[in-house]
Amino acid sequence: xxxxxxxxxxxxxxxxxxxxxxxxxxxxxxxxxxxxxxxxxxxxxxxxxxxxxxxxxxxxxxxxxxxxxxxxxxxxxxxxxxxxxxxxxxxxxxxxxxxxxxxxxxxxxxxxxxxxxxxxxxxxxxxxxxxxxxxxxxxxxxxxxxxxxxxxxxxxxxxxxxxxxxxxxxxxxxxxxxxxxxxxxxxxxx
Amino acid sequence: xxxxxxxxxxxxxxxxxxxxxxxxxxxxxxxxxxxxxxxxxxxxxxxxxxxxxxxxxxxxxxxxxxxxxxxxxxxxxxxxxxxxxxxxxx
Ligand SMILES: [Zn+2]
Numbered sequence: 001x002x003x004x005x006x007x008x009x010x011x012x013x014x015x016x017x018x019x020x021x022x023x024x025x026x027x028x029x030x031x032x033x034x035x036x037x038x039x040x041x042x043x044x045x046x047x048x049x050x051x052x053x054x055x056x057x058x059x060x061x062x063x064x065x066x067x068x069x070x071x072x073x074x075x076x077x078x079x080x081x082x083x084x085x086x087x088x089x090x091x092x093x094x095x096x097x098x099x100x101x102x103x104x105x106x107x108x109x110x111x112x113x114x115x116x117x118x119x120x121x122x123x124x125x126x127x128x129x130x131x132x133x134x135x136x137x138x139x140x141x142x143x144x145x146x147x148x149x150x151x152x153x154x155x156x157x158x159x160x161x162x163x164x165x166x167x168x169x170x171x172x173x174x175x176x177x178x179x180x181x182x183x184x185x186x187x188x189x190x
Numbered sequence: 191x192x193x194x195x196x197x198x199x200x201x202x203x204x205x206x207x208x209x210x211x212x213x214x215x216x217x218x219x220x221x222x223x224x225x226x227x228x229x230x231x232x233x234x235x236x237x238x239x240x241x242x243x244x245x246x247x248x249x250x251x252x253x254x255x256x257x258x259x260x261x262x263x264x265x266x267x268x269x270x271x272x273x274x275x276x277x278x279x280x
Contacts, residue, residue: 066197067199081250081252082197082252128202128204128205129201129202130200142198142250143198143249143250143251144201144205144249144250145202145204145205145249150248
């Protein structure tokens, strides 16, 4: 049989922020998170408790309350909107589908970690969210506006944040992060 | 201006989208007749004072909210989930 185009073309997977990150400016670094399975989970009506139990059994984390995360590095659930969570890391246990609608969102989001002294000041330039530690603590998460894009923001530590925007917006996020990091670094040098 | 979303807490106006009078939640019966439907689709009061409006927390939790706002002072007196205000309105 003759060789087809498909035989001769080699497709190479690239991550959402390939060629854009990492970026280190002053004390701050923006880097792409390692690729992970992303699954949105929306509980069926009245199934919230059963779903939370199943999440605990299968993945060792409960259902996150609004604005909160559960789990830990490598296997996390982010509250992701009304009645919705995003499972980050493990492939979802098929049993979850008995209690919730599961949607594979892997590759759909650019996932960036911003860390180092000044990170909160950088985000303060990009989001209207109240980032002060009293109101946005480690483990807190929010759906909010990030540089005019809808996104998800999570505090991972004192000066460490997880940022998610649609994959198609990765270049915009990297651009706006760079500008804000430069501005914060410049003020530090004054 | 800030809106206290029952789901997310107090958030900046930039996260929300305005829809219009919460009258939209009171959809008439399909057989209510032309006059009632005409009123529902086209006619809105324009009060100076308290109004009930629909706002969408588009950049946040994606909930529809019923916001009681004074159009003169912009004071917001109450915010509730539209789904709570009206059964199962999505
Ligand atoms: Zn909200």
